Amino acid sequence: MKDLRRVRIADLLKDSASYVGKEVDVKGWVRSRRGNKYVQFVALNDGSTINNLQIVFDLAKFSDEELKPITTGSSIHVQGLLVESQGKGQTVEVQAEKLEIYGTANPEEYPLQKKGHSLEFLREIAHLRPRTNTFGAVFRVRAALAYAIHKFFTEKGFYYFHTPLITASDCEGAGAMFQVTTLPLNELPKKEDGTIDYNEDFFGKQAALTVSGQLEGELGATSLGAIYTFGPTFRAENSNTPRHLSEFWMIEPEIAFADITENMDIAEEFIKYCINYALDNCKDDILFLQEHFDKDLVERLKFVVENDFVRLPYSEGIKILEESGKKFEFPVYWGVDLASEHERYLVEEHFKRPVILTDYPKEIKAFYMKLNDDGKTVRAMDVLFPKIGEIIGGSEREASYEKLSKRIEEQGLDGMEWYLDTRKFGTVPHSGFGLGFERLVLFVTGMQNIRDVIPFPRYPKNCEY
Numbered sequence: 054m055k056d057l058r059r060v061r062i063a064d065l066l067k068d069s070a071s072y073v074g075k076e077v078d079v080k081g082w083v084r085s086r087r088g089n090k091y092v093q094f095v096a097l098n099d100g101s102t103i104n105n106l107q108i109v110f111d112l113a114k115f116s117d118e119e120l121k122p123i124t125t126g127s128s129i130h131v132q133g134l135l136v137e138s139q140g141k142g143q144t145v146e147v148q149a150e151k152l153e154i155y156g157t158a159n160p161e162e163y164p165l166q167k168k169g170h171s172l173e174f175l176r177e178i179a180h181l182r183p184r185t186n187t188f189g190a191v192f193r194v195r196a197a198l199a200y201a202i203h204k205f206f207t208e209k210g211f212y213y214f215h216t217p218l219i220t221a222s223d224c225e226g227a228g229a230m231f232q233v234t235t236l237p238l239n240e241l242p243k244k245e246d247g248t249i250d251y252n253e254d255f256f257g258k259q260a261a262l263t264v265s266g267q268l269e270g271e272l273g274a275t276s277l278g279a280i281y282t283f284g285p286t287f288r289a290e291n292s293n294t295p296r297h298l299s300e301f302w303m304i305e306p307e308i309a310f311a312d313i314t315e316n317m318d319i320a321e322e323f324i325k326y327c328i329n330y331a332l333d334n335c336k337d338d339i340l341f342l343q344e345h346f347d348k349d350l351v352e353r354l355k356f357v358v359e360n361d362f363v364r365l366p367y368s369e370g371i372k373i374l375e376e377s378g379k380k381f382e383f384p385v386y387w388g389v390d391l392a393s394e395h396e397r398y399l400v401e402e403h404f405k406r407p408v409i410l411t412d413y414p415k416e417i418k419a420f421y422m423k424l425n426d427d428g429k430t431v432r433a434m435d436v437l438f439p440k441i442g443e444i445i446g447g448s449e450r451e452a453s454y455e456k457l458s459k460r461i462e463e464q465g466l467d468g469m470e471w472y473l474d475t476r477k478f479g480t481v482p483h484s485g486f487g488l489g490f491e492r493l494v495l496f497v498t499g500m501q502n503i504r505d506v507i508p509f510p511r512y513p514k515n516c517e518y
């Protein structure tokens with residue numbers, strides 16, 4: 054091999070005119086090989102783009118024996134001249150001069166052969182699926198969206214604030230926490246009254262993985278002004294649906310001095326920014342996903358960024374659902390926690406655009422939301438999306454010490470003094486929301502199942518890798 058510097062296939066294809074006529078050095082995994090006894094064509098992919106680079110092996114230069122290890126999934130290093138391609142399907146190709154085999158992939162064993170595989174099958178080999186076109190596209194889009202999120206908030210003056218993953222408080226009060234303990238589960242230390250003695254546990258108290266960074270995020274917002282979190286959250290709900298994960302990533306901005314209207318404005322601007330970023334920067338991947346999985350994908354993405362979201366109080370949403378004449382699986386009445394079918398009816402059939410539903414009954418929302426003057430509803434705001442249902446949940450926060458401590462007491466939550474201090478000392482109106490990252494990736498990629506947009510999905514009865 055000559056002393057050349059490797060070029061990523063994405064960079065080479067983006068700027069191919071400047072490489073034509075030059076010797077290039079490329080490395081990657083073989084997607085396929087075909088040809089005849091004079092010439093062999095290899096489709097090479099290095100993960101930097103959905104597009105493969107065609108490598109041409111002239112059998113006058115390379116023997117059958119030398120090329121034998123080049124099978125789907127093998128990894129190779131090639132040097133050669135980049136030329137304009139005569140064939141269809143690519144603009145340039147490499148005329149191979151030097152070949153180094155890094156690793157073979159026995160075709161009898163390698164599960165990803167050229168033929169398309171079902172997403173269900175690929176979920177069972179999640180350790181290899183990033184090597185497929187589909188998952189390469191999904192995970193590149195995912196990475197681009199993560200970058201867009203940091204870019205959006207940083208440019209807006211929000212500080213990235215790190216909230217703990219191990220916590221002693223249940224933010225959503227839903228009791229869906231994974232406990233973290235080092236106690237011996239077979240002989241738990243007990244107190245006199247028979248309950249478990251958590252004094253003996255690692256942290257000296259009961260601890261769990263966080264379901265949300267919000268409460269600690271509020272400490273950040275009421276000091277730095279505006280913050281966002283972006284990290285994994287964990288929920289032990291037994292929800293086997295295409296929209297729930299046990300481990301998912303959430304982005305939670307929290308903004309001092311913002312009311313619910315400003316909160317909605319930011320949520321709408323934010324989500325449109327992310328979608329636009331993906332449309333601008335992940336074109337090839339999105340077009341690939343559109344072609345293979347969702348023919349309306351780009352149209353739907355553009356529609357969302359070009360149209361205002363509807364803003365509607367929950368009570369009016371209920372009225373629309375009741376008057377729809379539609380047979381829902383779950384009944385609709387004032388006070389019900391909306392099911393995905395209800396959310397999607399409002400978005401997909403009634404309004405035909407995203408809806409921000411506000412002012413939900415306090416009974417079905419978390420304790421920290423600001424109580425409206427009617428005493429019955431809270432200043433919640435859920436953003437509902439086509440295909441997805443709820444993509445964002447948020448609210449204006451209860452800023453009154455008295456009202457908040459009353460709600461905490463009603464719900465029997467302990468150990469919240471630190472949180473109440475934000476209201477005791479220099480309380481301010483403030484708001485925030487949480488975007489489920491995988492639901493955003495689901496929407497942008499047009500995939501159907503949330504387990505296909507995170508590299509290693511965690512869900513009930515599944516914890517591989």
Ligand code: 4AD
Pocket residue numbers: 224225264265266267288290296297298299301303305306443444445446447448485486487488489490491492
């Ligand atoms: O509506 P949620 O439960 O709100 C909160 O956790 C608030 N603390 C957010 C805040 O105001 N800072 O969750 C927020 C979002 C949902 O809208 C949904 O997109 C996503 O998180 N989400 C899930 N995503 C995947 N799997 C699950 N099990 C999810 N649960 C919620």
Ligand code: MG
Pocket residue numbers: 435443445446
């Ligand atoms: Mg919610």
